[in-house]
Structure formats: structure tokens, C-alpha cells
Amino acid sequence: MHALRTRCPRGRRLSLRLALGGSALFAAGAALAGTTAAAPPMPAYAPVTDARLANAANEDGWLMYRHDYGSTGYSKLSQINAGNVAGLKQVWDYKSDFDQGHEAPPVVNGDVMFITTPKDEVHAFQASTGKPLWTYKHDLSAVGLKTVCCDVVNRGVALYGNNVYLATLDNYVVALNAQTGAVVWKTQLMAPDLGGAMTLAPLVVKGRVIVGLSGGEYGLRGSVRALDANSGKLLWTTYTIPSPKEPGGNTWPNNGSYKTGGGGAWLTGTYDQDTDTLFWGVGNPGPWLATLRPGDNLYTDSVIALDPENGHIKWHYQYTPHDTWDYDGTNETVMTDITYKGVAHKAIVTASRNGWFYAIDRKNGKLIYATRFVSATSVSGFKNGHPVTDSALRPAVGKQVFTCPSFLGGKNWWPIAVDPQTHYAYVPAMHTCMTIKGVDPVAYKPGLAFLDETFNVMRDPAFPNNWGDVEAIDLDTGKQAWHFPSKLPWNDGMLATAGGLVFSGSADGHLYAFDAKTGAVKWKSPQMTSGIIGVPSTWSVGGKQYVGVWAGWGGATPIWGGDMAKDPAVQDIPTGGHLYVFSL
Amino acid sequence: MNALPDGSRAWRRRLLGGAGAALLAGTASAQPLAQQLAMTQNAGAGQETAGAVPALYTAAQAATGADKFAANCALCHGKKLQGRVGPALTGPNFASAKANFKVSDVFLFLSRQMPAQQPGSLPKQDYVDIMAFLLQQNGYPAGGVPLTEAAAASSTVPLLYHGK
Numbered sequence: 001m002h003a004l005r006t007r008c009p010r011g012r013r014l015s016l017r018l019a020l021g022g023s024a025l026f027a028a029g030a031a032l033a034g035t036t037a038a039a040p041p042m043p044a045y046a047p048v049t050d051a052r053l054a055n056a057a058n059e060d061g062w063l064m065y066r067h068d069y070g071s072t073g074y075s076k077l078s079q080i081n082a083g084n085v086a087g088l089k090q091v092w093d094y095k096s097d098f099d100q101g102h103e104a105p106p107v108v109n110g111d112v113m114f115i116t117t118p119k120d121e122v123h124a125f126q127a128s129t130g131k132p133l134w135t136y137k138h139d140l141s142a143v144g145l146k147t148v149c150c151d152v153v154n155r156g157v158a159l160y161g162n163n164v165y166l167a168t169l170d171n172y173v174v175a176l177n178a179q180t181g182a183v184v185w186k187t188q189l190m191a192p193d194l195g196g197a198m199t200l201a202p203l204v205v206k207g208r209v210i211v212g213l214s215g216g217e218y219g220l221r222g223s224v225r226a227l228d229a230n231s232g233k234l235l236w237t238t239y240t241i242p243s244p245k246e247p248g249g250n251t252w253p254n255n256g257s258y259k260t261g262g263g264g265a266w267l268t269g270t271y272d273q274d275t276d277t278l279f280w281g282v283g284n285p286g287p288w289l290a291t292l293r294p295g296d297n298l299y300t301d302s303v304i305a306l307d308p309e310n311g312h313i314k315w316h317y318q319y320t321p322h323d324t325w326d327y328d329g330t331n332e333t334v335m336t337d338i339t340y341k342g343v344a345h346k347a348i349v350t351a352s353r354n355g356w357f358y359a360i361d362r363k364n365g366k367l368i369y370a371t372r373f374v375s376a377t378s379v380s381g382f383k384n385g386h387p388v389t390d391s392a393l394r395p396a397v398g399k400q401v402f403t404c405p406s407f408l409g410g411k412n413w414w415p416i417a418v419d420p421q422t423h424y425a426y427v428p429a430m431h432t433c434m435t436i437k438g439v440d441p442v443a444y445k446p447g448l449a450f451l452d453e454t455f456n457v458m459r460d461p462a463f464p465n466n467w468g469d470v471e472a473i474d475l476d477t478g479k480q481a482w483h484f485p486s487k488l489p490w491n492d493g494m495l496a497t498a499g500g501l502v503f504s505g506s507a508d509g510h511l512y513a514f515d516a517k518t519g520a521v522k523w524k525s526p527q528m529t530s531g532i533i534g535v536p537s538t539w540s541v542g543g544k545q546y547v548g549v550w551a552g553w554g555g556a557t558p559i560w561g562g563d564m565a566k567d568p569a570v571q572d573i574p575t576g577g578h579l580y581v582f583s584l
Numbered sequence: 585m586n587a588l589p590d591g592s593r594a595w596r597r598r599l600l601g602g603a604g605a606a607l608l609a610g611t612a613s614a615q616p617l618a619q620q621l622a623m624t625q626n627a628g629a630g631q632e633t634a635g636a637v638p639a640l641y642t643a644a645q646a647a648t649g650a651d652k653f654a655a656n657c658a659l660c661h662g663k664k665l666q667g668r669v670g671p672a673l674t675g676p677n678f679a680s681a682k683a684n685f686k687v688s689d690v691f692l693f694l695s696r697q698m699p700a701q702q703p704g705s706l707p708k709q710d711y712v713d714i715m716a717f718l719l720q721q722n723g724y725p726a727g728g729v730p731l732t733e734a735a736a737a738s739s740t741v742p743l744l745y746h747g748k
């Protein structure tokens with residue numbers, strides 16, 4: 001179906017690699033050196049070019065974190081469909097050595113899969129058979145992991161040329177040779193344990209590896225950064241918190257607070273090829289207690305539009321101004337074209353931590369609409385296209401409030417998918433509220449959290465029996481089309497396919513296939529050995545479609561989840577990483 | 585490079601089945617965990633210059649703290665404080681000159697922001713006892729004077745790992 005699926009003869013692969021320049025020459029040498037009789041035969045590997053990334057939506061593989069530059073989480077593969085999904089069977093599996101959260105999707109190029117584990121291991125497998133090809137174990141033995149908020153997770157790799165890119169908990173970006181796992185280069189962006197860490201899958205745009213740092217809970221001044229894909233040289237850094245001299249700097253008190261202002265950029269962004277614009281979500285301000293930093297606190301809880309050439313900010317939209325509820329604005333921005341009240345828009349959509357589903361004009365950052373997808377009281381409405389917050393629901397020192405959603409969000413990092421056939425967004429939602437209160441502030445100390453609030457995640461009174469939900473939202477109206485309530489939290493990303501299916505995993509260890517139009521359960525896997533928070537992906541090799549997902553419960557919910565984490569049904573979820581691959 | 589986390593071991597135990605579980609269980613002595621760890625740590629601390637490391641808590645506090653730690657902290661930080669989904673709370677990666685923590689830094693953080701599930705929710709004395717346990721597990725010797733909340737909250741003693 002696609003020319004690129006054809007296996008390239010070895011000579012052609014080499015010539016392409018040589019064309020990439022100096023460091024690629026080194027990589028080619030390493031690959032040849034590794035081609036010994038003892039080495040397992042590597043399936044043919046076609047370099048990942050700019051053209052292939054630009055056309056990832058039409059590839060048979062899964063070339064990047066959310067499948068394509070639009071972050072759709074949607075594959076055109078349809079061999080597995082609503083009519084035959086009941087015949088899905090496990091074809092191979094792999095058990096990891098870790099009992100922490102396994103969040104990465106299988107990233108697949110041709111017949112080679114790359115997937116990461118907690119604590120920054122990369123494993124390469126033959127995608128069709130599960131045959132192990134190589135493993136890279138990042139050395140964290142001298143790292144305290146003190147500024148990692150929400151489990152020692154990693155959300156996967158990026159591919160470019162013959163390299164695989166990993167962002168690590170000690171702030172390295174590492175380029176590995178895709179065929180051998182050998183380190184091509186590694187660049188450390190900041191020392192570990194001082195506020196920053198990385199958990200996201202990088203995004204490669206036109207030869208630049210784009211990453212963002214996590215650390216909104218640890219007094220980081222967040223940033224988005226670009227490195228040269230061939231050399232690892234840092235090309236630009238855009239801070240998510242402006243200094244007093246920069247635009248937006250006046251939204252912070254002029255007392256140096258911007259230096260510890262948070263704004264982690266801890267999830268992968270989106271790239272609009274038509275306008276050459278990156279969209280990147282920015283996390284919560286620090287400290288959490290807002291009374292300590294009067295102002296809107298840009299660009300926290302915002303999406304920023306960036307020029308990938310130099311990182312300059314073109315525009316921004318802030319989901320939650322002057323946040324005091326930890327409502328990160330990092331959640332996915334998915335490109336989709338919508339018609340709202342009769343008017344066509346080129347939009348990005350996101351299901352925000354603050355409980356509102358936003359459609360924003362991707363050319364200029366203007367709000368098209370926002371609708372609640374869970375109970376949401378902290379942000380009470382909108383005025384002139386901007387959110388309005390309820391001042392009565394702002395905590396202060398000695399003042400406790402009850403508000404919705406909890407800081408874990410109406411949705412956390414688990415990515416939505418957008419299906420062009422149904423024109424629905426599929427949203428893994430969470431029904432929680434919280435008590436939250438300011439405490440006497442403690443001076444910022446590098447290596448310790450910077451919150452100055454206490455809190456407890458509680459049930460949403462409107463959903464007394466459900467922590468979780470899978471929701472389909474009509475993109476043209478923002479209204480719910482169907483939903484699938486869950487007693488347990490639903491902490492997994494969404495995969496939509498042209499087979500009329502939506503895949504996502506439950507906390508009790510079943511991969512579900514929903515009818516994309518109706519929400520009917522068309523298939524659910526046998527129970528896995530752990531709950532699922534790994535992003536599912538799909539690919540085709542040799543004319544056969546596969547679906548893969550990590551089981552491996554963990555992440556933020558068990559750590560920060562208050563009453564939800566203490567629910568015996570949640571406490572009983574077994575841990576341990578286990579990758580499952582299915583086919584017909 | 586480092587030991588597998590507890591949970592992973594437990595998971596392997598399940599895989600190994602009954603015989604493996606019995607074998608692994610058999611390797612643990614009947615002594616309480618705190619005592620086992622204390623013996624290890626004291627051996628390490630003994631190598632330090634005598635008198636260099638201040639005694640800030642009593643052995644009874646550390647023993648109580650070990651129980652409180654097991655109940656409230658071990659899920660994230662590991663039963664032996666080795667780290668799991670949260671950081672290790674013993675060793676040079678936790679407490680070092682580079683990290684630059686004072687006892688009060690860690691105590692104020694611990695008593696206000698932990699456990700992450702419900703920060704500040706434990707009785708004050710539990711936080712003091714857990715702090716005593718953390719000191720013990722980082723090679724500080726027990727003494728005759730109990731650690732108090734006021735002392736822990738104001739202590740300028742550097743928190744440095746004194747184990748081996």
C-alpha cells in the first residue's frame with residue numbers, strides 16, 4: 001500500500017545514512033561493526049526522513065508518540081475492525097524488570113519496535129514476533145530522582161534518520177543507533193535533582209529534537225528546548241516563564257519569583273506543517289499557592305505556539321489564569337478541522353486538567369468554544385474568550401476549599417485521540433474533586449517540592465460510584481456523544497483507528513475496543529497481569545495489523561490520589577510491566 | 585547497577601511460584617526490619633570518626649518511626665528506603681554535601697507535604713519519629729535525648745549520609 005514499507009536493500013540504507021553527515025558516518029560505522037555472526041539479524045530498517053514524518057498519518061508504522069504531527073492518536077489501518085475485533089489474539093508478550101508505571105507507546109518503524117520502561121531503558125524488538133534486538137539502560141546510579149513528581153516514568157522515543165531519541169530523568173537527551181542501540185550522542189540540559197527531570201517522548205521537527213523539562217512541583221523555571229538531531233548541539237531554549245524584561249514578565253511579581261515559577265513542559269507537543277508552528281503545553285505555576293505570586297503567571301497552564309526554527313513565541317492561550325489548583329496546561333493539543341455554529345475553523349483541541357474541553361483557533365490562539373467534560377467549578381465560565389476563575393474557591397493560608405476537579409485533573413496526561421470518521425474526540429476522564437488549603441510557606445529549596453498547599457483527592461459527589469470514564473465528544477459541538485463509566489480510575493491514553501474502533505486499557509488490566517460511533521464494547525482482552533496506563537498503538541507489518549500496549553500500573557494516581565489512592569479496589573491493582581501485542 | 589525494587593521482587597516471587605516464595609521468605613530473618621537496617625547502618629556509622637555525627641534522637645523513636653514509615657511512606661519510597669516511585673531516602677544520592685539539606689529542610693518538607701496522598705495528615709509526633717528513623721537510616725547514631733518537633737523544625741545540622 002505504501003512504497004516505504006518495501007524493505008530497502010542494505011546498500012541503499014547505507015547511502016541514505018551517509019547522506020546525513022558526520023555523526024551519521026559514525027553511526028554507520030557502529031552499525032557495521034555490530035553486524036557480526038553473533039548479533040541477532042536485524043530486520044531491514046528504513047531511515048525516518050522528514051518526508052516520512054510529514055506523512056506519518058499515512059504510514060503503516062507508528063513513527064512518533066501520538067502517531068503523527070497532528071497528535072491525533074488515529075491510525076488509518078482498518079484490517080482490525082468492528083466486524084472482526086472479537087477474533088483478536090495475543091501474538092507475543094514481554095515482561096519488564098520494573099514494578100513502576102509503564103506509560104510509553106510502542107513506536108514502530110517497519111518491523112522494528114522501540115519501547116521504553118520506567119527509569120529510562122529502551123528496548124528494541126522485532127515488531128511482528130517480539131524477538132529482542134537490543135536494550136539500552138540509561139545509568140541513573142548517581143541520580144537521586146528527588147525532583148520527579150509522579151513516578152519514575154518515561155513516555156517513549158522519537159525516531160529520525162537511523163537514530164532513536166530518549167529524554168531522561170536526569171535531563172539527558174540521548175541519541176541511539178536504531179540498529180544497535182549504541183549511543184550516538186548524549187547531551188545533558190541541566191544537572192539532576194535541582195528541579196528538572198524529563199519524562200516525555202521527544203518530537204523531531206526538521207532535524208531538531210524538541211523536548212521540555214518537568215519540574216513544576218520543584219521550583220523549576222520550565223523550558224522547551226531544541227537540539228540538533230545529528231550532533232546533539234543545543235539550538236534554542238524558550239523559557240515558559242518570562243523574565244521581567246520579556247513579554248508577559250509583568251504577570252509575575254517583580255521579586256525574582258519567575259526563577260522558580262514552574263511551567264514544566266512535560267508532554268510532547270504538536271506540529272502544524274501548514275503554518276510551521278509548534279504547539280506546546282505548559283504546566284502549573286510554582287509554588288502551588290497562588291497568593292505568593294500575584295498576577296496571571298504566564299505562560300503557566302497555557303498552550304504556546306512556537307517557531308520551530310528559533311523557539312520564538314507566536315501566541316499563547318491560557319487555560320487557567322493565576323492557577324492555585326495545579327491545573328497544568330500540558331495536555332495534548334490535537335489538530336482537527338471543525339465547524340462550530342456554522343463556521344469552519346482550523347482548530348487544536350484539548351481536554352484540560354481544569355475540566356474544560358477547549359477548541360482553539362490554531363492560526364491565532366483565539367478560543368472557539370469551551371465545554372465542561374467533568375464537574376468543573378474552579379474555572380466557572382468564560383468572558384471575552386478567556387476563562388474566569390471563582391475567587392471563593394481559591395485556597396489561602398488557613399482557608400480550605402472544596403472544588404472540582406481535583407489537581408489530578410478532569411484528565412491527566414493520558415492522551416485523547418481524534419477520529420476524522422466519527423469526528424469525535426475520545427477522552428479518558430476522571431471524576432474527582434478535592435479539598436485544598438494553603439499552609440505557611442517554606443522558602444524554596446532546590447531538590448524539595450515547592451507547593452505550600454495541602455490537599456485531598458475525593459469523590460465527585462455527582463459521580464459517587466465512578467472514578468473514571470471514557471467519553472466521546474462531538475468536535476463540532478463540544479457535547480458528549482457517549483460515555484463508558486468506570487468504577488476504577490481510567491488512566492490510559494486513547495487509540496482510534498479507521499476500523500471504527502477506539503482502543504484503551506482499564507485499570508483492572510483489560511484492553512478494550514469500543515465501537516467508535518456508539519461506545520459499545522466490541523472486544524476486551526483477557527485480564528493482564530497489571531493495570532494499564534501504557535499508551536496503546538497500532539502498526540502493520542507484512543500486511544498484518546497489530547495492536548500493542550504496556551500493562552504496568554503506576555503514575556500519579558497511586559502517589560497523589562488521596563481517597564482514590566486509598567480505595568481498596570485501587571490499592572489492590574497489581575504492579576509490574578508487561579507488554580502485550582495482539583493481532584487477528 | 586542497583587537492586588530491583590521491592591515490588592519487582594514480589595512480582596518475581598509470584599512468577600516463581602510457591603517454592604520460590606518460600607525460598608525468598610526464608611532469607612529474611614525474624615528480626616524487625618528496623619533492627620536489621622540499624623545493624624547495617626551502625627556498622628557503617630562506626631567507621632566514622634567518633635563524635636563527628638551528632639545524636640539527635642532516641643532508639644525508641646527510630647523504632648516507632650520505622651513502623652510509621654512502613655505504614656505511610658514505604659509504598660512510594662520502598663520498604664528499605666531504597667526508592668521506588670518516589671526517591672530513595674537513604675544514601676549519598678539523597679543526603680550529600682551537594683544536595684545541601686539541613687535536618688530542618690527535610691523535616692519541614694516531610695511534615696507539611698508528605699505523605700503525598702494526604703499531606704500533613706499524620707499526627708505531629710509521627711513526623712518526628714519518622715524523621716528519627718530517616719536520621720538512623722542515614723547513619724546518625726541514637727542518643728539519650730528525644731528529637732522534638734521544635735528541634736527538628738529548626739535544626740541546622742547538615743543532613744549527610746554517614747553510612748558506608
